Amino acid sequence: MITDFSVFRKKYDLTPDIKIFIVVGGYGTLRKALKERGWFENPDKHSPVFDLKFAIRNDNPVDLKDFQITNHFQKNNVITTKVGLSYSLKSLIWWNTVDVNTFFPRCYDLTDGNELEDFKQEYRFQRAESIVKLYVMNPENMPNIERLIVAICLAEKRLKDIDDQLDDPMLELNVTEKEWDIIKEDKLTAEKVAEINEMKWYQKAKARLDNKDGGGAMLAEYEQQYYEEPIDTPAKQITKVATQKKGASAKQQQPVVQDDEDEDEEYGGEEGDEYGDEDYGEEETATVDNRKAGAKGPIEGKVYPYMAICEQLLDKLKSKDPQYDINGFRNTWILKPGGKSRGRGIKCFRSYEKMMAHMRKVHARQWVVQKYIENPLLILKKKFDIRQWVLVTDWNPLTIWVYNECYVRFSPKDYDPKKISDRYMHLTNNAIVSKCEAFHESEIEGNMWSCDEFSEYLQTTFGGKQGKDIFQEVIWPQMSKYVVCSLESVQDMVEARKNSFEFLGYDFMVDEQLKVWLIEVNSSPSMDHSTHVTERLVKMVLSDLPKVILDYPRARKKAQCDTGGFVLCHKNKIMVEKPGNANRLNLALEGKKITK
Incomplete structure (x- = not known):
C-alpha cells in the first residue's frame, strides 16, 4: 500500500493540482461529479492517500491531515444509533427550551x-389510561367496575409529581403490584372481584369517587339497567370480551453489536414474519369494533357511573402530556434491537410479559422500546414515513443543511392496528417491504411519493378553500425545527473536526393532527435507485453534495454560492465551549445544619 502522496502521484502521473478521492459504496453519481471536477479516484479503498473520502463506515485513520475531507465525525453514534439518540435527546434541555416529548415518542x-x-411504570400507567379512554369511548362495553375504579385512581396518580410527594410522604407515585394485579387482566374472575372488594384501600378509593361524583347511586342505577340483581356479588361481571389471541413464535436471531449497522448495507434479514407475535383481540378490539358497528358512545337517558370524573381526568391528562394522542388506547410499543438497521428485528408488543420473554430468547446486546404512534396519518389507508436528508458541516459552530426535497415511503398493505404481526402494514423500509407480494400490486407506484406528490395531497386534503400549502407551512417547519433540536442535543458530544462532515437520513412520521414526530436518525442513509422517486433524488443530492463541502467553504460571497438543493437550515452564532478534564474536580456538595 502506498502511503506517501508524492509516491502515489508519481505512480499515476498526477500533477500537484489534481485532487485524489476515495468512494466506498455504491455512490456512482458522487464519483461522476468528482471526476467531472478533474479529481482522480484512488482504487485502494483503504489507502490513507486522499483529499476526500466518502465511505459507508467510519473507518478513517486516526492521524488524518488537516486538509483531508471525510464524511464522518468521531462519536457520531450518540445520534445515529437508537440507544444514542434516546439518551442524547434528554440533554436537549441544556440547549433549547423545546420539550423533547413534543417531537420524540417515549x-x-x-x-x-x-x-x-x-x-415498566410507563407501560402500567398507559394501561390505566387506556381503560379510562375505552370507557369514555364506549361505556356500553364497560370493563369490570373494579378495574375502572383502580384505573381512575392511577390516572389521577399520573397527574401528580415529586412536589406532591414532598407534601405527602405517604403518597406512592408508582403503580403498585396490587394495583397492577387488578388492571393487567382484561377480565377479572368472580373470586378476584370478591377479593378486591374486601381490600380496605380499594374500599376507600371507591368511597372517595362515590362522594366526588355520586358514583354509588349511579352505579346502582347502572346495574339495574343490565341485571335483575345488582352486581355487588362477585359472580356478576360487566366486561364483555370477544376474540381469542393469536400467537406466533418469535424467530431466533443472532446477537447484534451495540452500534447500529449503517443503513446502506445489503439487507440480510430473515424471510417471513419478524414484526410481531400477537394480533389485537380482547376487550379493546371488542370495544372499538362494537363502536364502529353502530354503538355511538353514551346512550341518552342511561346512567354511567364516574363518567364525569373520567372525562375531566382525560382532559387534564391531555393538557399535561404532549403525547396523549399518540398514546392511543391499545398500549402498543415497538421493540428494536440496538444494532440493526433497515427495520430488521423490530417487533410490536402489547404485552409486557411477552416483550420480556422475547428479549430473553433473542439475547441482543441492547434493546430499545419506543411508543408506537397509535394515531398515524394514513394516505390511501396506508402508513407512511418521511425520509429527509440532512448534512452537518460543522459542530462548532453547529452548521446544518437540509435538502429541499424529501420523499415519502409507504407500507404496501392497508393499515390495520389490530394486526400488529403483519410487518408489511407497519414498516416502510424498501429493503423489507419490497419482499411483500402486495408491493407490486399497490396503487402507489414503488410505494413511494415525491415531495411534490405529498405536498399536493396535503394541500388538496387539508388545505381548505384557500388552498393552504400544508407541507410548507405546517410539516416542513416542524421537520426543520426537530432536526436542529436533535443536533443541538449532541453538539458538545460529537468530536468536531474541520473538514469533516456527516450526511444523515432523518425519518419522521405524521399523526392525524398533522403533528410531526422524529423516529430515527440514520448514518450513511441508503442511496439506492430502488424506485423512480429515489433514482431522481439520489442523483440530485449526490451531485449537489460537492457544492456544499467543496465550493461553499471557499466561496468569498457565500450568499451567491450555488449549493444546489441544500439549504442552510441553522448556524450557531457562538462557539460551544466543551468542558475540560473533570477527573480532578471535586463534585461533592457540602453543607451544614441550619442553626436557630
Whole structure:
C-alpha cells in the first residue's frame, strides 16, 4: 500500500493540482461529479492517500491531515444509533427550551436497569389510561367496575409529581403490584372481584369517587339497567370480551453489536414474519369494533357511573402530556434491537410479559422500546414515513443543511392496528417491504411519493378553500425545527473536526393532527435507485453534495454560492465551549445544619 502522496502521484502521473478521492459504496453519481471536477479516484479503498473520502463506515485513520475531507465525525453514534439518540435527546434541555416529548415518542434503553423500571411504570400507567379512554369511548362495553375504579385512581396518580410527594410522604407515585394485579387482566374472575372488594384501600378509593361524583347511586342505577340483581356479588361481571389471541413464535436471531449497522448495507434479514407475535383481540378490539358497528358512545337517558370524573381526568391528562394522542388506547410499543438497521428485528408488543420473554430468547446486546404512534396519518389507508436528508458541516459552530426535497415511503398493505404481526402494514423500509407480494400490486407506484406528490395531497386534503400549502407551512417547519433540536442535543458530544462532515437520513412520521414526530436518525442513509422517486433524488443530492463541502467553504460571497438543493437550515452564532478534564474536580456538595 502506498502511503506517501508524492509516491502515489508519481505512480499515476498526477500533477500537484489534481485532487485524489476515495468512494466506498455504491455512490456512482458522487464519483461522476468528482471526476467531472478533474479529481482522480484512488482504487485502494483503504489507502490513507486522499483529499476526500466518502465511505459507508467510519473507518478513517486516526492521524488524518488537516486538509483531508471525510464524511464522518468521531462519536457520531450518540445520534445515529437508537440507544444514542434516546439518551442524547434528554440533554436537549441544556440547549433549547423545546420539550423533547413534543417531537420524540417515549423511548427506553431496556438494557439499563433504571430505564427498564421507568418503562415498566410507563407501560402500567398507559394501561390505566387506556381503560379510562375505552370507557369514555364506549361505556356500553364497560370493563369490570373494579378495574375502572383502580384505573381512575392511577390516572389521577399520573397527574401528580415529586412536589406532591414532598407534601405527602405517604403518597406512592408508582403503580403498585396490587394495583397492577387488578388492571393487567382484561377480565377479572368472580373470586378476584370478591377479593378486591374486601381490600380496605380499594374500599376507600371507591368511597372517595362515590362522594366526588355520586358514583354509588349511579352505579346502582347502572346495574339495574343490565341485571335483575345488582352486581355487588362477585359472580356478576360487566366486561364483555370477544376474540381469542393469536400467537406466533418469535424467530431466533443472532446477537447484534451495540452500534447500529449503517443503513446502506445489503439487507440480510430473515424471510417471513419478524414484526410481531400477537394480533389485537380482547376487550379493546371488542370495544372499538362494537363502536364502529353502530354503538355511538353514551346512550341518552342511561346512567354511567364516574363518567364525569373520567372525562375531566382525560382532559387534564391531555393538557399535561404532549403525547396523549399518540398514546392511543391499545398500549402498543415497538421493540428494536440496538444494532440493526433497515427495520430488521423490530417487533410490536402489547404485552409486557411477552416483550420480556422475547428479549430473553433473542439475547441482543441492547434493546430499545419506543411508543408506537397509535394515531398515524394514513394516505390511501396506508402508513407512511418521511425520509429527509440532512448534512452537518460543522459542530462548532453547529452548521446544518437540509435538502429541499424529501420523499415519502409507504407500507404496501392497508393499515390495520389490530394486526400488529403483519410487518408489511407497519414498516416502510424498501429493503423489507419490497419482499411483500402486495408491493407490486399497490396503487402507489414503488410505494413511494415525491415531495411534490405529498405536498399536493396535503394541500388538496387539508388545505381548505384557500388552498393552504400544508407541507410548507405546517410539516416542513416542524421537520426543520426537530432536526436542529436533535443536533443541538449532541453538539458538545460529537468530536468536531474541520473538514469533516456527516450526511444523515432523518425519518419522521405524521399523526392525524398533522403533528410531526422524529423516529430515527440514520448514518450513511441508503442511496439506492430502488424506485423512480429515489433514482431522481439520489442523483440530485449526490451531485449537489460537492457544492456544499467543496465550493461553499471557499466561496468569498457565500450568499451567491450555488449549493444546489441544500439549504442552510441553522448556524450557531457562538462557539460551544466543551468542558475540560473533570477527573480532578471535586463534585461533592457540602453543607451544614441550619442553626436557630
